[in-house]
Amino acid sequence: MLGGYMGKGLRVNLTSRKSSTFDIPEDWARRFLGGRGFAAKILYDQLDAGTDPLSPENKLVVATGPLSGLFLPGSGKLTFACKSPATGGYADANVGGHLGPEIKYAGYDVIVVEGKAAAPSVLVIEDDRVSIRDGSRYWGLGAIETEKALKDDLGEAFQCAVIGPAGENLVKYACISHDFGRQAGRCGVGAVMGSKNLKAIAVSGTRAIPLAKPKEALEKGKQMYLSCFSKPGFYEWTPYGTAGVTDWVNEVGSFPTKNFYTGYFEHHKQINGQALKERILVTDKGCFGCPIPCGKYSRTRWQGKEVMVEGPEYETIAMLGGNCCLKTIEDVAYANYACDELGLDTISAGNVLAFAMECYEKGLLTREEVGREIRFGDLESVVFLLSEIAARRGVGALLAEGVKVAAERIGQGSERFAIHVKGLEVSGYEPRYAPAMLLAYMTADVGAHHNRAWAITYDVAVGRDSLEGKAEKVIELQHIRPLFDALGLCRLQWVEIGFELHHYGEIFPLVTGIDYGWEDLIRASERIWNLTRLFNIKHIAGFGRKYDSAPPRFLEEPMPSGPVEGKLTGAKSAEQLLDRYYQLRGWSPDGIPTKQTLAELDLIEEGAAY
Amino acid sequence: MDYVSFTIHGHAREYFPSKERFRHKVTGETTVRKVLEHLGVNPLLVMYVVKNGKRVSLDDPITGGDEVVLITPAAGG
Numbered sequence: 094m095l096g097g098y099m100g101k102g103l104r105v106n107l108t109s110r111k112s113s114t115f116d117i118p119e120d121w122a123r124r125f126l127g128g129r130g131f132a133a134k135i136l137y138d139q140l141d142a143g144t145d146p147l148s149p150e151n152k153l154v155v156a157t158g159p160l161s162g163l164f165l166p167g168s169g170k171l172t173f174a175c176k177s178p179a180t181g182g183y184a185d186a187n188v189g190g191h192l193g194p195e196i197k198y199a200g201y202d203v204i205v206v207e208g209k210a211a212a213p214s215v216l217v218i219e220d221d222r223v224s225i226r227d228g229s230r231y232w233g234l235g236a237i238e239t240e241k242a243l244k245d246d247l248g249e250a251f252q253c254a255v256i257g258p259a260g261e262n263l264v265k266y267a268c269i270s271h272d273f274g275r276q277a278g279r280c281g282v283g284a285v286m287g288s289k290n291l292k293a294i295a296v297s298g299t300r301a302i303p304l305a306k307p308k309e310a311l312e313k314g315k316q317m318y319l320s321c322f323s324k325p326g327f328y329e330w331t332p333y334g335t336a337g338v339t340d341w342v343n344e345v346g347s348f349p350t351k352n353f354y355t356g357y358f359e360h361h362k363q364i365n366g367q368a369l370k371e372r373i374l375v376t377d378k379g380c381f382g383c384p385i386p387c388g389k390y391s392r393t394r395w396q397g398k399e400v401m402v403e404g405p406e407y408e409t410i411a412m413l414g415g416n417c418c419l420k421t422i423e424d425v426a427y428a429n430y431a432c433d434e435l436g437l438d439t440i441s442a443g444n445v446l447a448f449a450m451e452c453y454e455k456g457l458l459t460r461e462e463v464g465r466e467i468r469f470g471d472l473e474s475v476v477f478l479l480s481e482i483a484a485r486r487g488v489g490a491l492l493a494e495g496v497k498v499a500a501e502r503i504g505q506g507s508e509r510f511a512i513h514v515k516g517l518e519v520s521g522y523e524p525r526y527a528p529a530m531l532l533a534y535m536t537a538d539v540g541a542h543h544n545r546a547w548a549i550t551y552d553v554a555v556g557r558d559s560l561e562g563k564a565e566k567v568i569e570l571q572h573i574r575p576l577f578d579a580l581g582l583c584r585l586q587w588v589e590i591g592f593e594l595h596h597y598g599e600i601f602p603l604v605t606g607i608d609y610g611w612e613d614l615i616r617a618s619e620r621i622w623n624l625t626r627l628f629n630i631k632h633i634a635g636f637g638r639k640y641d642s643a644p645p646r647f648l649e650e651p652m653p654s655g656p657v658e659g660k661l662t663g664a665k666s667a668e669q670l671l672d673r674y675y676q677l678r679g680w681s682p683d684g685i686p687t688k689q690t691l692a693e694l695d696l697i698e699e700g701a702a703y
Numbered sequence: 704m705d706y707v708s709f710t711i712h713g714h715a716r717e718y719f720p721s722k723e724r725f726r727h728k729v730t731g732e733t734t735v736r737k738v739l740e741h742l743g744v745n746p747l748l749v750m751y752v753v754k755n756g757k758r759v760s761l762d763d764p765i766t767g768g769d770e771v772v773l774i775t776p777a778a779g780g
Contacts, residue, residue, distance in 0.1 A: 329712065330713075337750065342776075550776055553747050554715065554748055587714055588714050589777040590712060591713050
């Protein structure tokens with residue numbers, strides 16, 4: 094038996110109310126590692142091409158990694174995956190907190206949720222005791238209050254994943270929440286959970302994780318912690334967390350502002366990390382095993398109501414702050430709280446709200462259609478729209494579909510400022526004059542998401558006019574960053590404090606007994622990347638190059654203001670980057686992996702149909 | 704002739720010619736921006752600067768004996 098893995102998966106069918114376990118094949122561990130790798134393998138093999146993402150036939154895969162729950166930095170990450178209702182393609186979203194380790198302690202590497210419960214339900218797992226319980230008393234509650242109620246009912250030992258009203262109402266960017274403010278945010282995983290009438294998953298476990306070389310793994314884990322603590326600037330980064338990058342993104346002219354109209358927000362110093370720390374911060378908050386707690390727990394007040402919120406993180410500051418033009422950290426924090434309680438992804442929500450506000454400014458949505466005036470910079474507009482969306486009420490029913498579908502229905506040129514790739518709203522970096530970042534968004538497997546390749550520092554380092562080396566860097570990052578999601582780890586130790594990557598290659602064999610080094614792990618990550626590509630080819634009719642395109646605003650409109658005013662990478666350069674990217678990946682000019690590439694990656698069985 | 708001690712923080716240090724920690728020889732007063740330009744590093748790769756434990760700007764004066772931490776950008780959330 095391999096170390097690091099519990100060796101079992103749990104399959105729960107909500108329609109039949111039956112559960113069973115299955116063995117995790119050792120071949121999966123060697124080829125797909127775990128986490129998003131296991132999720133991609135299960136979904137690719139077990140979902141038919143025509144599966145409706147919101148039907149009982151879709152599966153929600155909850156996947157830990159082989160390094161989850163162990164004594165090493167950032168080992169608290171967990172992946173939720175399914176066929177996305179936002180894109181129709183492969184989806185995964187990861188979350189920190191404590192649930193991933195708890196699932197391992199309960200004895201499972203993955204949980205596969207199938208079917209649809211007849212009534213609102215809660216899946217409760219206590220080691221090998223699995224029950225599907227009545228969840229009607231929680232239905233309709235906010236995500237945070239649901240988690241609190243579950244802890245009250247089941248006990249503090251349970252770690253819970255929950256959805257809010259947005260997930261219940263199948264909003265296509267509903268998230269799954271955990272640990273009172275952490276979210277598996279992207280791709281509509283919360284809507285898939287809601288489509289199964291599943292309000293929550295609660296897990297408590299008591300088992301130990303087997304290790305191939307326990308003494309050596311423990312010693313290496315200790316070394317890794319000590320190395321993190323000794324990093325220069327360790328004490329400088331933590332006080333601000335991810336919010337600390339806000340000023341920098343403005344300085345390089347890439348801060349999403351007014352529906353990505355421009356890349357500089359003049360009020361950025363009122364919503365940055367310093368404002369957060371000085372005006373609303375209560376305490377830091379970390380995930381399982383984290384040496385650098387980036388979570389910031391804050392207090393804010395609006396219209397006489399005081400609320401607590403984890404955040405705002407940088408992405409929320411960018412998308413609800415700059416993109417919706419909220420001018421104070423207090424307003425951003427309140428909008429963050431509203432999203433968290435309703436169960437909405439703040440990235441997509443900020444994008445959708447800004448799209449709606451621009452439509453309103455241009456007269457494409459009227460006061461009668463919306464139900465009131467909405468405008469940029471107005472928290473009342475933001476809170477109003479968020480509630481309408483989560484309830485799918487009025488204009489909210491349209492906006493709940495995301496910007497791609499909303500623009501298709503509104504028409505009248507609104508498609509030009511619907512900011513998405515593959516149907517997933519773009520996250521917090523304006524890429525029109527950052528070629529590597531632009532390519533990263535265009536080619537991300539789940540749609541536009543910074544966590545696949547955050548390449549903007551490379552653009553700044555080597556020059557933003559140059560295309561040279563950009564495709565190479567994007568591919569390198571697309572293998573490193575999602576690898577953390579396969580291993581069940583947080584990547585921020587590497588990103589934020591420069592913790593060296595070789596450590597992960599050194600601890601992996603000590604934990605698992607698989608004789609892999611860093612390069613083998615990267616090769617596995619490349620295999621997973623090609624498998625998610627195959628998933629998209631299987632599930633999206635005509636999938637190929639045209640899906641790897643950027644919104645017209647990014648390709649055709651020079652930056653109107655800020656530090657890079659007048660600058661634009663442009664459509665022709667974007668196509669050149671894509672050509673180079675496909676060539677390097679071993680894909681056809683239409684973006685399809687060749688037989689030779691699949692064979693080299695040991696994906697012959699999976700690629701047989703293509 | 705004196706030295707300023709620099710440490711670089713975050714993944715973007717891979718774009719610096721030096722390692723995680725280095726010493727830079729200075730004559731009199733200079734700035735972090737000038738040192739970075741001398742090294743051929745785009746100053747925009749530094750998110751913020753900490754000199755002797757306090758946040759300063761790229762253009763604040765530094766002199767021999769100072770300990771400077773350069774925080775490179777980080778993404779998340």
